[in-house]
Amino acid sequence: MNYPITLNNGVSMPTVGYGVFQSAPEETAVAVETALKAGYRHIDTSAGYGNEREVGEGIRRSGIDRDDVFIETKVWVSDYGYDETLHAFEKSAAKLGVSQIDLLILHQPMPQHFERTLNAYRALEQLLADGKVRSIGVSNFMPHHLAALRAQTEIIPAVNQVELHPYFTQSAVQRANAEHGILTQAWSPIGGITFYPGWGENRKSVLEDETIGRIAAEHGKTPAQVMLRWHLQQGRSVIPKSTNAQRIAQNIDVFDFALVDDDLNVINALDRGVRGGPDPDAVDPSTWKLEIPEA
Ligand code: A2P
Numbered sequence: 001m002n003y004p005i006t007l008n009n010g011v012s013m014p015t016v017g018y019g020v021f022q023s024a025p026e027e028t029a030v031a032v033e034t035a036l037k038a039g040y041r042h043i044d045t046s047a048g049y050g051n052e053r054e055v056g057e058g059i060r061r062s063g064i065d066r067d068d069v070f071i072e073t074k075v076w077v078s079d080y081g082y083d084e085t086l087h088a089f090e091k092s093a094a095k096l097g098v099s100q101i102d103l104l105i106l107h108q109p110m111p112q113h114f115e116r117t118l119n120a121y122r123a124l125e126q127l128l129a130d131g132k133v134r135s136i137g138v139s140n141f142m143p144h145h146l147a148a149l150r151a152q153t154e155i156i157p158a159v160n161q162v163e164l165h166p167y168f169t170q171s172a173v174q175r176a177n178a179e180h181g182i183l184t185q186a187w188s189p190i191g192g193i194t195f196y197p198g199w200g201e202n203r204k205s206v207l208e209d210e211t212i213g214r215i216a217a218e219h220g221k222t223p224a225q226v227m228l229r230w231h232l233q234q235g236r237s238v239i240p241k242s243t244n245a246q247r248i249a250q251n252i253d254v255f256d257f258a259l260v261d262d263d264l265n266v267i268n269a270l271d272r273g274v275r276g277g278p279d280p281d282a283v284d285p286s287t288w289k290l291e292i293p294e295a
Contacts, residue, residue, distance in 0.1 A: 003255065005237060007158040008181040011135045013070050013103065015232055016252050017042035019187070019241035022196075025051045031243045032058025036069065038249045044161075044239040046074035047092050047292045048107055056097035071096060072159075072239075074107040074139060075124075076292050077285045080116040085123035089132055094295030105137040105159060109145040112284045118152050125155050137161070139187070140280045143176035150180065159183045164236065165191035166227060167206045169271040174236075186231050189238040190224045190251075193276030200276065211270060215263050221254075228254045230267045 004012040018035040020028050020043065028051040032043055036059065045055045052073060059069055073096065079088035093101060104124055110117045124136040137159035141149065150156065160177050164170055164186035177184045191206030193199060206212065207223050216226045224240065228251060231238045240251040259267075278285075 014042040015237045017044045017239040019044045019239035025054045027243050028054035029058040033061045034245050035248050036062035036064050039252050042070040044072045048076040052095040070102045072103040074105050078291050080120035082119040082123045085120040091295050101133045103135045104133040105139050108140045108285045121153050159185050161185040163277045166267050166270040167272045168275050185237040190227045225254050
């Protein structure tokens with residue numbers, strides 16, 4: 001049910017993860033437990049989401065062995081810098097209640113403070129060497145951020161997690177990732193960012209796209225399932241989020257049908273080239289006033 005993909009360092013990761021962005025802490029433990037019982041074995045969270053403790057609680061409540069769950073989390077920018085990021089690992093691991101994290105990634109590039117970003121990444125390299133994390137990566141890196149990182153650090157990231165859905169397909173980022181063996185992992189894989197309240201005006205939800213609706217009807221599946229399949233068949237990892245038990249189950253029930261090439265091409269052509277989330281070069285995330293508490 002949970003098809004794994006092998007990362008560039010040989011570590012195996014289930015392709016369909018369960019995302020908890022914007023999941024309120026009080027909902028998160030139940031949702032994570034529900035997801036694990038529905039068959040997910042990969043949870044994606046972040047220090048910045050404020051729900052790592054509840055993710056750990058959900059895993060423990062599920063009764064599933066910790067070693068059977070792939071845990072991914074992110075270092076927030078307020079913890080960038082070599083010593084700060086080493087400490088960020090300790091905070092996240094303690095909140096999650098684990099001694100080792102499967103995949104630890106930088107949440108954002110900080111183009112305005114790139115030396116701190118590099119030092120944060122060097123700390124991830126050290127954590128990897130020490131066996132405290134099994135793999136390392138980045139998020140929201142554009143090709144020029146990846147190039148700068150590559151030029152000044154040793155280890156190629158295993159994963160680059162970026163906004164990616166049919167209305168924003170980021171072909172340049174996908175190409176740069178592929179060229180260096182970095183797995184593209186899609187956040188908002190079913191386009192939640194195209195309809196989340198408070199993220200912009202006059203947007204159109206990709207879940208209501210007519211073309212995707214037609215393809216879904218042809219396959220007897222839902223638009224969300226079609227989008228997830230579109231990612232998987234093009235080699236990407238996905239982390240759909242839902243706090244609804246039925247939709248949690250639906251989003252991992254994507255292994256019993258296949259899109260044809262024509263479906264994939266038609267969906268690729270829906271790209272509008274307009275991101276829903278913040279432009280990694282235009283915002284200085286250190287101004288967001290988010291500090292990560294001690295465990
Ligand atoms: P809910 O939690 O009520 O299910 P994304 O992961 O692309 O950002 O999308 C997440 C958003 O999509 C959430 O608002 C979630 O709401 C909704 N959602 C998740 N799964 C489905 C689904 N299978 N069908 C429709 N909406 C979904």
